[in-house]
Amino acid sequence: MIRILRQIFSTGIVTEDVLGQEESNIKVVGDRLEETVKKRFRGSLAIRQVDAGSCNGCELEINALNNPIYNCERYGIHFTASPRFADMLLVTGPVSRNMEIALRRTYDATPTPKLVVAVGDCGCNGGIFGETYASLGGIDKVIPVDAYISGCPPTPAALLNGILRAIEGK
Amino acid sequence: MSLLKDAIISALGEDVKFRENYQYPASVVFCTVPKAKFAEAAKAMKKAYALLAAEWVTEETPCFGIFACYRWGSEYLIVKTLTTTDDPTFPTLTKKYLPAYRFERQMNSLMGVVPEGHPDPRPWIKFEDWPQDAWPLRKSFDASSPMPRVEGEYRWARAEGEGVYEIPVGPVHTGIIEPGHFRFQAVGEQIINLEERLGYVHKGIEKRFESMRWEDGFRLAGRVSGDTTVAHGLAYCMALESMTGCIPPERALWLRALFLERERIANHLGDIGAICNDAAFAFMLYQLMRLKEGILRTNSELLGHRFIMDRIIPGGVAVDIDVKGKEKILSELKWLEKEFEKLVTIYDENPSLEDRVRDTGVLLPEKARELCAVGIVARASGMNLDCRIFNSFPPYNQYDRIELDVPVLITGDVHARTWVRIHEVRESIRIIRWLLDNLPDGNISGTIDPPSSEKAGFAAVEGWRGEIIYWLQSGPAGEINRCMVRDPSSINWLGLEQAIQGNIVPDFPLCNKSFNQSYSGHDL
Numbered sequence A: 001m002i003r004i005l006r007q008i009f010s011t012g013i014v015t016e017d018v019l020g021q022e023e024s025n026i027k028v029v030g031d032r033l034e035e036t037v038k039k040r041f042r043g044s045l046a047i048r049q050v051d052a053g054s055c056n057g058c059e060l061e062i063n064a065l066n067n068p069i070y071n072c073e074r075y076g077i078h079f080t081a082s083p084r085f086a087d088m089l090l091v092t093g094p095v096s097r098n099m100e101i102a103l104r105r106t107y108d109a110t111p112t113p114k115l116v117v118a119v120g121d122c123g124c125n126g127g128i129f130g131e132t133y134a135s136l137g138g139i140d141k142v143i144p145v146d147a148y149i150s151g152c153p154p155t156p157a158a159l160l161n162g163i164l165r166a167i168e169g170k
Numbered sequence B: 001m002s003l004l005k006d007a008i009i010s011a012l013g014e015d016v017k018f019r020e021n022y023q024y025p026a027s028v029v030f031c032t033v034p035k036a037k038f039a040e041a042a043k044a045m046k047k048a049y050a051l052l053a054a055e056w057v058t059e060e061t062p063c064f065g066i067f068a069c070y071r072w073g074s075e076y077l078i079v080k081t082l083t084t085t086d087d088p089t090f091p092t093l094t095k096k097y098l099p100a101y102r103f104e105r106q107m108n109s110l111m112g113v114v115p116e117g118h119p120d121p122r123p124w125i126k127f128e129d130w131p132q133d134a135w136p137l138r139k140s141f142d143a144s145s146p147m148p149r150v151e152g153e154y155r156w157a158r159a160e161g162e163g164v165y166e167i168p169v170g171p172v173h174t175g176i177i178e179p180g181h182f183r184f185q186a187v188g189e190q191i192i193n194l195e196e197r198l199g200y201v202h203k204g205i206e207k208r209f210e211s212m213r214w215e216d217g218f219r220l221a222g223r224v225s226g227d228t229t230v231a232h233g234l235a236y237c238m239a240l241e242s243m244t245g246c247i248p249p250e251r252a253l254w255l256r257a258l259f260l261e262r263e264r265i266a267n268h269l270g271d272i273g274a275i276c277n278d279a280a281f282a283f284m285l286y287q288l289m290r291l292k293e294g295i296l297r298t299n300s301e302l303l304g305h306r307f308i309m310d311r312i313i314p315g316g317v318a319v320d321i322d323v324k325g326k327e328k329i330l331s332e333l334k335w336l337e338k339e340f341e342k343l344v345t346i347y348d349e350n351p352s353l354e355d356r357v358r359d360t361g362v363l364l365p366e367k368a369r370e371l372c373a374v375g376i377v378a379r380a381s382g383m384n385l386d387c388r389i390f391n392s393f394p395p396y397n398q399y400d401r402i403e404l405d406v407p408v409l410i411t412g413d414v415h416a417r418t419w420v421r422i423h424e425v426r427e428s429i430r431i432i433r434w435l436l437d438n439l440p441d442g443n444i445s446g447t448i449d450p451p452s453s454e455k456a457g458f459a460a461v462e463g464w465r466g467e468i469i470y471w472l473q474s475g476p477a478g479e480i481n482r483c484m485v486r487d488p489s490s491i492n493w494l495g496l497e498q499a500i501q502g503n504i505v506p507d508f509p510l511c512n513k514s515f516n517q518s519y520s521g522h523d524l
């Protein structure tokens, strides 16, 4: 136990104010995120992530949002287990034919008003998998999409940025 | 001198024909047998203690080529047989080898060849709402247009009896993970059967390869399973290079090994954390995610991509490391090692964690062998296999200098799978140091010609999950006729079904995490 406590204290708070060098305006993004979440979602934005056929690369980066460095919870963003109490669906991958129905059902199970964000080059337009017998292409081929985050996969900073754009309605 | 070759000759005599100058590298034996002898060849391989590594089918009009790849130690042997389009049957290997069970269902679903005597004729990956005659891997299939949906029902395995109930899970799971469906039959808390149903993220990857140019295929290979982008890209490139006789410059080979080990470390750190988290010890998850993030950022800074995607290219690598980069990695390793060891001590000294991970989700060594398991799962269940040793490419083949130490445990439980990972992280740190200390000078890529017609190339690479196999084949015009991908998950998913029996339902996430197999790599 002592070791655990020592490790906790010696690690300290690693959450970064300025998230990475890649987008130095992320502090601004963070502040605006927090503000918008507070204003429009009463301080809590619940996201349901749906993998509609991704290669799992995008999932790794979405997972990274929860690591202590990006710590998206500080902005009031959290991932929920059920679409029933989600404000936003964060959908990755080209929609595979075998996931199409599950994606539609998840969409229908999410209460309105809801936001849908397509993640990754695949989510935006099918990416390298294109449109074939097994891949239907981008998410908007199946459900209406409000915002797009490109990248293969998009970095955690790009994800935060994209989520902000979606909730600001731009 | 090849033991497997001798074994098949002594069993089949004149019936087995060896074909030279067709498949490369030449060290992988390639032979053909008459259809009637296909199962007999499997019997001979089984007797020689070989494991089944893969089974697949190609279309070579007017025939189908049925292939089985066996492995014993460092030897690979591929047996091919032909079956005609009019009578697309072949003898099943399921009686000898368990993994053939799913391989053959998949071959049947996607190419329409029929394994005779297979105990389970249900389709696999092909869902019940696909048209019956949709066989996407056939050349005549129009892959560019969507398929209509038809009526159909999947027949689940059922358990009956007093108090038996069923829990369906998925395809959309609670966490941020890939989709798949699991169905448990349980009595009280205890699981008596788990049936997996995969295929949800089938994106038609193997078919997609066939419409690509050789020089672009590595990008698709790098997206078969995003967490294993380095190893998949590498396996594709190696198979292609062996077909064309291209030998990348030495520096490139060493950098490839560096990328491979960095990918291994990053994924293992995430996995160890996630396993602890599923045993309700979130502290470890956040600590290890912090370390993992460090590695990913260095990747991005030095190599231009957090997961090192698309940095291994046919003929070499796309990015070099300079002196500054080298120093950066070395100092990072120092930090990583120190932090990691502190956490390992905490893992090791925590009795409540130990209580959850020990004797949970046991895959017995004999079961693992029967399933022909690979990678971490195999090494945690007493099987000593690792392509870095047994099918090595430079620099791993400098045994006496690199002294690769592969951990093998025999308990087969969640703890063993975690501990194998812990040991592998340590080992990868050591390998990276050695690689950087001895990195040869020179170019980082060479030229590569497209392969000539009617050739095949094979490669096996030890990704962080385990052995990845690529088998490429060029057609009459030198185009990609077939690209067979075998992720370790294609085999190891079967292991989870076995390991979970007798465990309690709440331990399923923990067991599943300790396997952490790929959905995308399996579904293709």
Ligand code: SF4
Binding pocket: A053, A054, A055, A056, A057, A058, A092, A093, A094, A119, A120, A121, A122, A123, A127, A128, A151, A152, A153, A154, B223, B226
């Ligand atoms: S965008 Fe890239 S990382 Fe994301 S699912 Fe597609 S291929 Fe994978």
